[in-house]
Amino acid sequence: MGTPEPTPNEHHRFTRSGLLKRGGALIVVIGIPTAVWRIAGTGSDAPTTWPTALDPSTLDSWLAIHADGTVTAFTGKTDLGQGNRTALSQIVAEELDVPFDRVQMVMGDTATCVDQGPTVGSLTINLAGPQLRQAAADGRHALLTMAATKLEVPARNLTVEDGVVSDGSRRISYGELIDGRLLGVAIPVKGKARGFGLALGGPRPKSVRKYKIVGQSVPRVDIPPKVTGEHFYIQDVRVPGMLHGRVIRPPGLGSQLISHGKPSRGARVVRLENFLGVVAEREWDAIKAAEELEVKWSDWAGLPTMDEVYSYIRKTPSLEDTVVAHTGNAAKALAGASRRVEASYTTAVQTHGSIGPSCAVADVKDGSATVWSGTQGPNVVRAALADALDIPVEKVHVITYEASGCYGRNGSDPATIDAALMSQLTGHPVRVQWMRHDEHGWDPKGPATVHQLRGGLDAKGEIVGWDHEAWIPAFFETTVIGSVLAGRTVRMPSLHLWEDPILYDIPASRQLAHYQGDIGSAENDGVGLISAWIRSPVQLQLTFASESFFDELAAAAGADPVEWRLQSLTDPRMTAVLKAAAEAAKWQTRPSPGPNAHGASGVARGRGVATSLRGGTYNAAVAQVEVDRKSGKIRVNHMVMAQDNGMTINPRALKLGIEANVVQTVSRALIEEVTFDRSNVTSLDWEGYPIIRFTDAPTVDVISIDRPNMRATGSGEPSCNPIAPAIGNAVFDAVGIRLRSLPMTPDRVTAALEDTQ
Amino acid sequence: METKITVNGRSHSTDAAADTPLLYVLRNDLELRGPKFGCGLSQCGACAVLVDGRETRSCVTPVAAVVGKKVTTLEGLPALYAEEKQLGTAPALHPLQQAWIDEQVPQCGYCQNGMIIMAADLLSQNPQPSDTEIKQAMDPHLCRCATHNAIVRAIKRAASTEG
Numbered sequence: 001m002g003t004p005e006p007t008p009n010e011h012h013r014f015t016r017s018g019l020l021k022r023g024g025a026l027i028v029v030i031g032i033p034t035a036v037w038r039i040a041g042t043g044s045d046a047p048t049t050w051p052t053a054l055d056p057s058t059l060d061s062w063l064a065i066h067a068d069g070t071v072t073a074f075t076g077k078t079d080l081g082q083g084n085r086t087a088l089s090q091i092v093a094e095e096l097d098v099p100f101d102r103v104q105m106v107m108g109d110t111a112t113c114v115d116q117g118p119t120v121g122s123l124t125i126n127l128a129g130p131q132l133r134q135a136a137a138d139g140r141h142a143l144l145t146m147a148a149t150k151l152e153v154p155a156r157n158l159t160v161e162d163g164v165v166s167d168g169s170r171r172i173s174y175g176e177l178i179d180g181r182l183l184g185v186a187i188p189v190k191g192k193a194r195g196f197g198l199a200l201g202g203p204r205p206k207s208v209r210k211y212k213i214v215g216q217s218v219p220r221v222d223i224p225p226k227v228t229g230e231h232f233y234i235q236d237v238r239v240p241g242m243l244h245g246r247v248i249r250p251p252g253l254g255s256q257l258i259s260h261g262k263p264s265r266g267a268r269v270v271r272l273e274n275f276l277g278v279v280a281e282r283e284w285d286a287i288k289a290a291e292e293l294e295v296k297w298s299d300w301a302g303l304p305t306m307d308e309v310y311s312y313i314r315k316t317p318s319l320e321d322t323v324v325a326h327t328g329n330a331a332k333a334l335a336g337a338s339r340r341v342e343a344s345y346t347t348a349v350q351t352h353g354s355i356g357p358s359c360a361v362a363d364v365k366d367g368s369a370t371v372w373s374g375t376q377g378p379n380v381v382r383a384a385l386a387d388a389l390d391i392p393v394e395k396v397h398v399i400t401y402e403a404s405g406c407y408g409r410n411g412s413d414p415a416t417i418d419a420a421l422m423s424q425l426t427g428h429p430v431r432v433q434w435m436r437h438d439e440h441g442w443d444p445k446g447p448a449t450v451h452q453l454r455g456g457l458d459a460k461g462e463i464v465g466w467d468h469e470a471w472i473p474a475f476f477e478t479t480v481i482g483s484v485l486a487g488r489t490v491r492m493p494s495l496h497l498w499e500d501p502i503l504y505d506i507p508a509s510r511q512l513a514h515y516q517g518d519i520g521s522a523e524n525d526g527v528g529l530i531s532a533w534i535r536s537p538v539q540l541q542l543t544f545a546s547e548s549f550f551d552e553l554a555a556a557a558g559a560d561p562v563e564w565r566l567q568s569l570t571d572p573r574m575t576a577v578l579k580a581a582a583e584a585a586k587w588q589t590r591p592s593p594g595p596n597a598h599g600a601s602g603v604a605r606g607r608g609v610a611t612s613l614r615g616g617t618y619n620a621a622v623a624q625v626e627v628d629r630k631s632g633k634i635r636v637n638h639m640v641m642a643q644d645n646g647m648t649i650n651p652r653a654l655k656l657g658i659e660a661n662v663v664q665t666v667s668r669a670l671i672e673e674v675t676f677d678r679s680n681v682t683s684l685d686w687e688g689y690p691i692i693r694f695t696d697a698p699t700v701d702v703i704s705i706d707r708p709n710m711r712a713t714g715s716g717e718p719s720c721n722p723i724a725p726a727i728g729n730a731v732f733d734a735v736g737i738r739l740r741s742l743p744m745t746p747d748r749v750t751a752a753l754e755d756t757q
Numbered sequence: 758m759e760t761k762i763t764v765n766g767r768s769h770s771t772d773a774a775a776d777t778p779l780l781y782v783l784r785n786d787l788e789l790r791g792p793k794f795g796c797g798l799s800q801c802g803a804c805a806v807l808v809d810g811r812e813t814r815s816c817v818t819p820v821a822a823v824v825g826k827k828v829t830t831l832e833g834l835p836a837l838y839a840e841e842k843q844l845g846t847a848p849a850l851h852p853l854q855q856a857w858i859d860e861q862v863p864q865c866g867y868c869q870n871g872m873i874i875m876a877a878d879l880l881s882q883n884p885q886p887s888d889t890e891i892k893q894a895m896d897p898h899l900c901r902c903a904t905h906n907a908i909v910r911a912i913k914r915a916a917s918t919e920g
Contacts, residue, residue: 081865081902217859226866227873228859229831230851236790283785284777287797355795355901356867391873404793405865405902436796519872653859656907660864663903686800686899694892697905 009619027376048368050397053194053379054681059142059185060113062135063092068173069163069175076116077128078108079144079222082716084124086220090649091129095205096143097138098174108378108400114310120379120408121537122615122714123493125649127196129333129712135187138202142185145374146177177369194379201254208708212643215708217652222402234374234401234412235359235433242361243284245432246290247482248657249277249442252300252679254524261294263459264740269293270425270484275486277418277427287435301678302523309519310346313450313471316522318514320475324498328508330454331464331609336455341556345545347742351681351689352446354536356404358411359440362419363429368395373416377492381413385491388417388483389424409442409532415491418482434618437684444532445674445681447473448549448747451545451711457734461557463568466502466509472538474514474531484527494532500721501613504550504568515591529676539614540665540724544742547610547725551592552738560589561609561729571613573644573707578611578620580703581642584621585609592733603628606734612721616713618644618705621662627734628736629753634748635696636666636727641719642703646710648743658719659700667692669724673743760820764789765833766840775821780804782820783830791831791870795899801873802898806830809839812878831870834877841881853877856915864902871898876912885916 054061064072073092080083087101096103106112108119116128140160147165148155150172158165163174164716188201208214225231250257257274267289269281278293334340361372369389375381378398383558386393391699403412411434417433434442449472456465474496483490498513521528562582569575583608583694594606603626607621611620622640627633639662646653648654669692676681728739737752759770762779764787771786778797783806785787793874795803796817807829829837834851838844853873864868869877872895879886879894886894891912892905902909 058840081863175786222866223858223861223863226869227831227854229789231792231866232790233867235793282773283780284774284781297857348805353901355801355865355899356793357795400864404867407901436798436800484860500844653907656861656904657864660903663905667903672783684796686796691899691901692905693899693902694895694905694909697892697903710804 005752007226008144015150016557034599040490045285046370048366051392052394052650054112054114056193056198057186057189058199059135059138059183059187062132062141063183064696065139065143065174065178065183065334066174066331066570067178068535069098069173071096071098071103072104072106073132074106074113075128075132076113076379077124078110078119078378079402080119080376083220084119086218087223087649087654088129088132089221090216091133092136092275094211095133096140097160097161098212100218102163103151105621106399110382110398114198114502115379116198117196118380120376122617122717123196125712126441126615126714129649131198131200133205134200134202134511136275137205138187138200139183141203142183142573143174143177143637148236150177171692176354186420194438207752208385215647215651217650220653231407232401233356234403235356237361237372237401239361239363239429242429242431243279243281243426243576244431245277245279245419245434246286246435247271247418247438247440248290250279250297250485252276252297253520253527253529254302255297258296258298258525260296263289268360272421272425272486273487275482275542277422277626279422279428279430283285294712300524302604303520303676305749306679309448311388313448313473313516314397316473316516320515322515323515324511324513325502326510328507330465330467330508330510333508334454334456334467336462338459339457339556341380341455341552343453343455343549343740345546345740347449347541348609349448350446350672351440351674352408352410352438353689353691354404354406357434357436358403358443359433360412360416360419360424361429361431361432362416363425364389364423364540369399369420370399371416371420371472372399372401374412375400375416376406376409376412381416383412384417384492385420385499386481387490388486388488389420390488390748408534409494414442414480417480417490418501420483421486425735428619440684441681444478446534447531448530449541453545455549455551455553459559461559463504463506464508465552466506469512469514470498470542471514471516471546472496473519474533476514478532479518479527479530481530490568495537496533497538499537499539499614500540500546503571503611504565504572504611505570505619535612535661535736536720539612539721543610543612544724545622545729546723548728548740549725549740550630551608551725551729551732555592555732558591560591562587563589565611566568574613574618576705577642579641580705581620581622583639583702584642585624585640587622591593592729593736596731597696597734597736601629604734606730606732608726608729608731608733610725610729612718612724614681614721616646616711617715617718619719619722621722621726623723623730625730625734627731627749631750632753634670634727634744634749636698637669638699639666639700639723640701640703641703643715643719644705644707645709645713645715645718648704648706648711651706652706654715655702655704657715658702661716661719662723663692663697665720665723666698666727669727669744671745673745694709697720760824762820762823762825762828764828764884765830766836771820773820778816779818779820779823779828780815781804782812783815789832793867793870795868797884801868802875803868805871805874807874807877810878810881812875831873834873851877851879852919853911854914856911856918860907860909860911860914862904863905864904868898868900872908874899876915879912880916880919884919
């Protein structure tokens with residue numbers, strides 16, 4: 001008998017016992033485990049086969065109502081550090097009419113949670129929120145039906161408060177009604193049975209006017225254990241008999257393993273073709289062995305140099321050329337314009353830069369795999385594991401734990417495959433944590449992009465034509481490096497599509513995407529500088545180009561950047577957001593550059609604005625900057641960020657998330673750039689790839705426009721999009737130079753200043 | 758070869774090799790989850806602990822180097838506070854931990870161990886730091902989620918409740 005397996009990621013909140021039988025697998029929900037450090041799942045009684053996908057049409061797949069009146073809700077989503085666990089619990093508690101603190105959330109366990117799609121694209125509150133809301137509404141209806149039978153009164157005569165049903169005189173709690181049984185209710189599934197498109201039917205959820213929990217700043221449930229050290233991260237998972245593994249990666253993306261020496265004491269080598277690593281009982285022995293092992297690799301130098309990367313991208317043949325959107329005939333309108341402006345923009349390769357290197361634990365034996373992962377997409381990595389291990393997907397169980405903030409697909413998925421391969425090769429459970437150089441070197445990178453913008457003004461200074469063409473070296477899938485090295489190449493599906501809608505009333509416009517394979521992939525069997533976008537896929541790059549260029553047109557027309565946008569915006573929600581930002585920033589109406597922009601020396605101040613729309617969330621940013629003409633350093637003193645994301649579930653968590661996102665993106669706008677040579681990434685630590693520190697972090701004023709009657713859309717990604725262009729536009733306002741490359745480093749500022757002299 | 762160290766007021770023996778960084782002894786032998794592996798290079802601060810009250814990067818500090826010294830991890834902060842204030846029993850939370858909750862500081866929270874440890878060191882040296890002093894003291898610690906402003910607010914809150 002193995003140790004009972006706690007359901008994942010709820011250690012800090014369970015205080016009772018209960019037994020649930022779901023989906024054919026027996027799950028024991030236990031009290032706060034006293035020895036949770038050693039998490040089971042590896043006992044002889046652990047299951048070895050799991051459903052292909054949990055059935056969403058069974059209410060028990062979503063909810064468990066316990067005899068003590070507490071509720072467990074199950075979601076295929078994960079919490080990446082922005083408070084999904086709390087927000088989704090609020091939605092469930094609200095709809096069930098139970099107090100918030102009675103709801104527990106089990107997240108991202110492929111055996112017990114419906115697949116609601118990976119936690120990407122700021123789609124959790126937007127899409128999984130309504131799915132869970134409907135499941136909870138169905139749950140409330142089922143419980144009311146039970147109460148109506150028990151009390152022998154029509155359900156319409158019943159009310160619920162704090163999980164207690166009443167007919168006016170008699171009261172019965174949810175716990176008494178369920179009495180340890182399952183709900184046993186079928187619910188209608190409309191649309192798809194899994195993923196983003198899953199939609200449930202049933203009684204209409206509660207009116208927003210009756211909300212008591214949604215819309216409140218409930219303190220985040222994950223925060224207390226995070227400040228005491230009790231929180232379980234994926235890096236904290238240990239299983240009995242586990243070995244510590246470390247990977248040894250090639251020096252070049254396409255290098256082949258020629259030979260290796262003997263490992264140091266306590267360690268042994270694990271190898272499958274070019275996949276190389278070491279395992280040891282003691283973590284330090286594994287680390288030392290990985291450092292010290294003598295390995296010969298072949299040379300490989302198929303990447304472009306950093307100097308030539310943008311011309312390389314422009315020249316690389318596309319996998320697909322797509323007109324993303326068009327109105328009228330942009331080419332004709334541009335040809336007929338009385339004034340034409342054209343500019344190219346570039347953005348650098350960036351890294352996710354998680355503070356905790358990626359980690360996973362895998363136990364692969366007897367053709368079956370139990371895998372603990374920090375993944376964003378438990379079901380996506382489950383399929384990848386099945387492919388890489390060559391076992392059926394039903395033989396893979398992925399249990400998700402929160403990881404260090406990833407902001408996209410960092411090393412979590414590839415580290416998960418690494419752990420699984422090492423476990424399969426050694427016959428032991430293996431914990432792999434990447435070292436800092438592995439994470440900086442091998443997490444999939446936010447790729448470099450190139451943009452060509454063309455705009456035309458008529459004689460009155462109004463925009464008559466707009467053309468945005470972008471070269472985007474990332475397309476639909478992310479290659480998993482360990483699987484490639486092991487000769488079992490797995491590519492995970494990925495979202496890489498253009499999102500940057502034109503917000504202005506422009507009679508003729510076109511957006512043209514040139515999607516390509518990863519940089520250098522053509523020289524190495526499809527494996528190049530592996531790409532996966534960082535926060536706000538493609539849009540951070542697209543909006544930097546489009547909103548900077550819009551500012552160029554405003555300057556060409558001699559217009560105030562805010563006024564000009566307001567005149568041309570077509571969506572009243574965007575107009576309201578822009579006005580809110582301008583007002584909070586005490587925007588002074590005048591064209592850019594400002595009156596002191598052409599001074600000879602010293603520090604100049606400026607302000608800039610930009611807007612964006614992503615996934616239904618509206619943002620406007622105003623940046624207030626200082627530019628040191630001598631050093632070229634840009635200092636962002638203050639950022640105003642206005643946002644309308646429809647209904648807000650948790651206002652305080654929302655604002656704090658936006659504040660952090662703003663500072664993170666200022667870092668990416670100003671200083672972050674992956675360096676590489678012709679073989680591989682060369683920025684392998686925090687000195688090579690610095691990020692923003694306390695003394696450079698701007699103050700942030702977050703303006704949240706709450707629209708409780710509108711659908712709640714995402715918040716993690718959207719607010720990063722207008723930041724870089726707002727800063728670039730502020731630099732133009734301050735010193736009259738137009739920065740068209742990210743990041744806006746002192747070197748680039750100095751070079752642009754010299755060009756104007 | 759056994760090494761004896763004192764962590765959070767208790768004596769522990771470990772048979773880890775003397776060059777093993779303290780971090781791995783804390784996490785793997787003592788099963789503490791507060792200190793985190795971040796870089797192994799003393800660049801980020803996720804692994805920070807207090808050694809005789811001063812912030813120390815446990816990822817580059819050999820376990821042998823803390824013999825005879827007092828190591829305090831995030832888990833030991835309430836007891837350390839009780840000792841400093843001569844309280845009979847340790848509170849559930851150190852004032853900094855309470856302030857971190859009150860200000861809802863963490864996003865992912867992975868770096869916050871080092872942030873709270875550094876702030877404890879700072880307040881022990883300078884109980885009423887200015888904003889500038891806080892930022893300068895915290896500058897060697899990295900936060901990818903970029904919760905810098907919330908951290909500054911929490912340190913000020915803790916300082917004001919203590920002052």
